[in-house]
Amino acid sequence: MKHNRIDIIWLLIALFSTLFAIPAGAENHREVKLGITQDERSLNLYTYNTGFPGLELVNLLYDPLFILDKSNNPIPWLVKEFTVSDDGKQYKMILHDQILWQDGKPLTSEDVKFTYEYLLKYKKSRFTTPAALVKSIQTPDPTTVIMELDKPEPDFFIQPLADLPILPKHIWSSVTDPDNFNNSLGSGPFILEDYKKDQFYKLKANPQYFKGKPEIDTLVIPIIAEANAMFTALTAGQLDVISRRVQPELVKEFESNPSIQVERGPGFATTFLQFNAEKFPMSDQKFRQAISLAIDPQYLVDTVLLGFGTKGSPGFIHPATSSYNKAVVHKTDVEQAKSILEQAGYKDTDNDGLREAPDGKKLELVNLVQSNNPSSIRSAEIIAGWMKTIGIDMKVRPMDPDTVISLVWPEYDVTKGRNYDMTMFGWSTTMQLFPARLIDLFHSDLAGKGGTNIGGFKSAEFDKLAEQLEATLEPEKRQQIINQMQEQVAKDYPIVPLYYAEEISAYNPAKYDRWVFQDGKGIINKLSFVSNGEKAAVTTEQPAATPASTTPAAATESATSASTQEQANANTGKGTTSIVTILIIIVVVAGGWYLLSRRKTKSER
Template sequence: MIYSVQLRWMFALLCILSLAACGQAPPSAAPTAASLPTSESEVVAQAPDEQATAPPAAMQHVEVLRLPGGDFGLPSPFTYSRGPGFVRMSFIYDTLIWKDSEGFIPWLATEWTVSADGTRWEFTLREGVRWHDGTPLTVDDVVFTFDYLANQPSAVLLGGTLEIISSVEQLDEQRVAIVLEQPYAPFLSNIAGTLPIIPRHIWEEIDEPAQAATLELLIGSGPYQLTQYDQASGAYLYEANQDFWLGTPYVQRIELVPVADALLSLQQGAIDATGISVDSSVTAEVLAPFREPPFAIMSTGGEWNAALHFNLAKGPPYDDVRFRQALAYTIDREELVQRVLLGNGEPGNPGGVAPSSSWYNPDVAAYAVDRERAAALLDEAGYQDTNGDGIRTMPDGQPLDLQLYFDGASMARTAELLRAMLQEVGIPLTLRPNDRPSQDALTADGNYGIAIIGYGGLGGDPDRLRQTFASTSRSRSFSRAHGYANPTFDQLASEQFTTTDEAQRKALVFTMQELLAEDVPVLPLYHPLNMHLYRPEVFAAWYYTPGGIGSGVPIWWNKHAFVTGTQTGLPMRDGL
């Protein structure tokens, strides 16, 4: 389906496709943790003195920035998909606060305070902000946003939870209070910095927003407006909002272009920057030309992973910890790094947190390859080779039938290697490839026994562990662990949720990682290095956002850089 108000762009797109034609790179590295202040009503942040350095006079704006496309849904708060979809949506909609290269910065709110007990947050809105249709953005829109999203099951709340909110109150024409039922440690990152503020006058009469998939409804306050979206090819066209509250955006036009080979497209000038996808098999020789002008490479530790999920709700063999540990001892994660990522990454951390994160516990069970120990665990659990054919059976003698579901476009190599490794200990594996949307739907619904799932956010706030693994979690995410229930883990997850002292919270999170590594409801396989290749002559203000964009999306496309042309601060920009 094509949503369009500018057909002329398709002609330009066809010209680009003659050079290269659909790739999407995943992702990842370094978190920021927000701990609440301890004073009675301490100001957490306020607007800077507009002291950031503006771009050089010779480059007061970039006319067009071309990036790899890929479909992640219409970028409405109700229809986007995954982290890349959130980033696409963030170009259109603003949040109360945002991040630059150093951490949280004012955005729609110029300042905010929090009560001593961490349950009341007050935000002062920026004056003069207007929606794309010219209507003023008001405190009433903020109150409406929280109420509306809380009552919409289709709302995509990336990393956050609105169940913790008791009320949202308008204090005056510029101030709003958000009252929590209890302290919520990641409030800034997972709600204030992630929840898109939407206009009451657009959505108030819409009962089923997920079905309202039209370009005309995408009225935000953000720096860009989506003027074209081609779902089939994954092409998006964004035009700058010339009336943006911070001034005219530095990047005037963002084109997300479908390409078959992102590196070749970068070389040929069809795109101006790209990441590296898991399935691209990029060698040092392939990367070498991009280390020299007119190109450059930035990289950071991986906050994305490919993980082997066991659905414990399906019963044997997945609900037997000895079986899961046996597979962990069997799978050579270092070999996966070398053969899938060609060395550009790290073995997965069984604790579920990226090694680049400050929340990472390096002392969890590592599961160095030990297939003799794996065989002993399988024998002990009753999964034995009873007839000498090299294939194990279930304890009741029935065939051991493992169906491995995965995204066929990006995980085929990983799946093949896993099948070969498991054969070493007599475990047969049948491969079940899917397209990404089907795979996401299948894993979200728990319709699998074992699956490879790729996702980021492992460097963001560690409350992600609670949302993913706690038996009380209401997460509907495709990355949700199914059937796992450990009362000790649940108790720790609940405690860290409300613990605002960072040292105390870190101790809780470290223990949570130890339990996950011991229980192995999920085995992270590898964390790809997060590389970003680009043309500095087109755009040079790239940076990796600490802890990821929003609640942890490990992508380099921060709208702050596109708007300001800088890595820090909020310099006001004049018109072109």
């Protein structure tokens, strides 16, 4: 009988251990380490550094009204239902109920109105121009936002609605120097818990998030500038996921590693040679054309990217998009490049193999490259070799990213000048999401429409086409103008698009495996951390023709509510209630059987 008692005691211990283990497991306590390549400064709309991963980290702390799904189609986020007027000039949006800022205060329509108006007063190049499309904002109640536009905007859902995070009015209303304001309190799924400059960020899950607490409790983000160090940290298990694109030469090694999962997909980030069009000889279209003719983008794709990419289009727009003009193709012709330079007066007057300017002065050009980008450095070195074959002296100068930005794009404001000859530069995926972004890149109005024209390029012909595009709504006519804009860019050579590198992401699936690959961007995005609620995508082709009715709001809202509730249950352990009840019953029955056995033993004795 003694052995039976011991067996029962061990059974009870095991049952109680199981009972308490289930809720702990259900809460999914996890710490995930994400490696990034550089310091992104404090994370808010005015202070982040890069479009990727900087803005993606900002979007973990803040929320826009809409977001882009994995195929880059806009879907409602803070908004639960909306209507667009028949003329495409009014957007009425109803916010979700009980959305809270991370300090517990409610997020309301007044915060939305404040954000859009604040950006007009304190400019931020990426957000101010799209926000200026809104003529007025009405907020009849705490959850209703009514935006009035002067004219229909075909890309309004993508930018600003799915691009501009909302700021808390109660914190920012007194801020008069936003570029130096370091507060990062938002409404997003994560809260910034700690930040050490050039070392790391630490984010913790927001338990009050309106779409449910994220499954990852803590997101530790160390800053590792050196590429090999980051890849080594991933393979050694010191990192769980990396923001850096896997180097082409490491793809096979990573794919054969059982502890690493590699995800690949189309890349829309653009790598290009940027000219300072305000500085001679880069201000000379003939000189820029000769440089372009000496470059072979396909060779860079094959040699630097080992085939993991697509060669650049001279019109900037990615060949995989529907807006691409197939008639615009890059031409490589070294002999023609030499001929153009010779006819333009760039001659080798002292027979040293290098050309002088038409006035006889030596040409000594510097190509700036960010030192944390091995592919760009290698590409720049190859390009420098090509330049030598046509008699141009080009030095490659790797520098830390902040220094390059300070010379190319001071304070992220193109009106503040530029101090460089040329640079290996890149735009993130967002620049390829809709073709009208060409206006931002190349319009001569640096204080307005050309907010990202970092080369100071000016073309009356391009500006005229941009104005025509803004006044045109019919899709076919718009595409005709977009084709002409690509042709004009290809003719003027403000940049030389080199390649669109394939997105190659890597992570440890044993630590976290719910990453969502977003086209052109990879797995570091908001959808990887929070369910999108299965919202239907918004149709953006012709807002002017959109009927004044709610795009599948009732059905999608109910789906979202259910999804959010399931997420909440999973995070709090409520989903284990039935299992816990069964275990309690088993414990009670076993305990009762044990007590009866003791009484029987006493009576026998």
